[in-house]
Amino acid sequence: MTSVVFVHGTGIREPHFTDLCTRIAHGLGPLAPAARVVPYDWGTPHGARLGSGGASIPGPGRGADSRDPRAPADRADEEAEAWARLYREPTSELALAAAGSGTVVTPPGAAFPDERPRALLGQLASQAGEFDEIGPGLDEAARALARDPLLPAAARALDAGTLAATLARALAATVIGGALEADLPVVCDGDTRDATVERLARALGAPPQGTERGPVLKLLGRPVIRAGSHYVVRRRRALTEAAHPAAGDILRYLARGEPMRHGLRQLVAELAPPVVLLGHSLGGIIALDTLLAGPLPGVELLVTVGSQAPFLYETGALPGLDHPDPLPAHVPAWLNLHDRRDLLGYIGAPVFPGRVTDVETDNRQPFPAAHSAYWSDPAVYTAIAEQLP
Numbered sequence: 001m002t003s004v005v006f007v008h009g010t011g012i013r014e015p016h017f018t019d020l021c022t023r024i025a026h027g028l029g030p031l032a033p034a035a036r037v038v039p040y041d042w043g044t045p046h047g048a049r050l051g052s053g054g055a056s057i058p059g060p061g062r063g064a065d066s067r068d069p070r071a072p073a074d075r076a077d078e079e080a081e082a083w084a085r086l087y088r089e090p091t092s093e094l095a096l097a098a099a100g101s102g103t104v105v106t107p108p109g110a111a112f113p114d115e116r117p118r119a120l121l122g123q124l125a126s127q128a129g130e131f132d133e134i135g136p137g138l139d140e141a142a143r144a145l146a147r148d149p150l151l152p153a154a155a156r157a158l159d160a161g162t163l164a165a166t167l168a169r170a171l172a173a174t175v176i177g178g179a180l181e182a183d184l185p186v187v188c189d190g191d192t193r194d195a196t197v198e199r200l201a202r203a204l205g206a207p208p209q210g211t212e213r214g215p216v217l218k219l220l221g222r223p224v225i226r227a228g229s230h231y232v233v234r235r236r237r238a239l240t241e242a243a244h245p246a247a248g249d250i251l252r253y254l255a256r257g258e259p260m261r262h263g264l265r266q267l268v269a270e271l272a273p274p275v276v277l278l279g280h281s282l283g284g285i286i287a288l289d290t291l292l293a294g295p296l297p298g299v300e301l302l303v304t305v306g307s308q309a310p311f312l313y314e315t316g317a318l319p320g321l322d323h324p325d326p327l328p329a330h331v332p333a334w335l336n337l338h339d340r341r342d343l344l345g346y347i348g349a350p351v352f353p354g355r356v357t358d359v360e361t362d363n364r365q366p367f368p369a370a371h372s373a374y375w376s377d378p379a380v381y382t383a384i385a386e387q388l389p
């Protein structure tokens with residue numbers, strides 16, 4: 001009988017681990033009746049936990065700024081939340097203004113309402129270097145905004161000063177949002193952003209007294225909208241407590257992974273061959289690293305599912321093997337399954353030529369659901385059963 005040792009991924013604890021093992025046994029049983037699933041629960045004895053009950057987590061109820069987490073957001077929270085929306089959708093204020101513009105007929109011979117803002121945006125594009133404190137790309141953002149189809153309708157709906165302020169925020173949001181997407185190491189602070197927005201607005205025709213908060217900023221400041229930073233800050237403790245087993249397991253393994261590997265070696269030593277190591281996500285990394293440390297008698301197949309092991313190896317972060325050192329000869333045949341939409345699943349054949357068989361599956365789920373839907377996909381069990389010794 002083949003023993004399939006299942007090594008779970010991050011954040012899995014009882015009773016979910018037993019349920020998952022039962023699901024895998026039911027999925028594999030009809031295809032491989034001679035195989036039995038042997039659970040390896042490393043999470044209970046060695047997984048991450050908040051040793052001091054979350055004492056390190058900042059949040060409401062501590063310090064000089066403590067207040068009831070259920071209290072309404074203050075103005076700073078409202079503005080931060082509004083800017084978070086603008087970073088994701090820089091032209092959302094223009095869209096809101098355009099939606100309420102209605103139909104306006106321009107008299108013959110009169111200038112179109114968007115002619116002047118388009119011209120000012122063109123001039124601003126050539127002067128972008130004067131505003132580089134918010135980041136690169138302002139020239140491209142100004143030229144793109146001048147061509148934006150929302151501009152004519154927004155220009156009809158807003159007076160010159162409000163339109164200038166709205167365009168200034170859109171430009172700042174485009175530049176800063178681009179910096180966030182590019183993962184630049186430095187993003188400007190809020191004071192620098194606001195001062196730059198005022199300068200941009202003046203360059204685009206706003207009166208010198210500064211900018212006014214536009215309709216979208218006012219709308220997003222209402223407590224009914226909870227998608228931004230205010231919601232996250234206020235719920236940081238709950239979010240951290242929900243996420244820490246998964247994120248903490250990864251950090252704990254990379255820092256103190258030997259007890260997890262030692263436990264797996266002990267379990268395998270108690271089993272009669274043939275043995276298969278089946279690891280999901282971090283479990284695949286644990287299984288591979290255990291094999292890299294030395295031969296495991298009786299283990300004839302390694303199966304990784306949605307695993308980051310090839311990526312860690314390529315980046316030099318795999319604990320058991322440094323890139324470009326080759327896979328040791330004693331590592332058995334390796335079957336690696338990855339779903340096309342699982343952003344945490346990687347392929348091994350390109351970095352371990354001739355040593356890994358990659359199989360792509362499609363559970364038809366978006367990420368992150370795709371990372372957990374392997375065990376409902378019949379193709380996964382078929383691929384594993386075909387390779388069992």
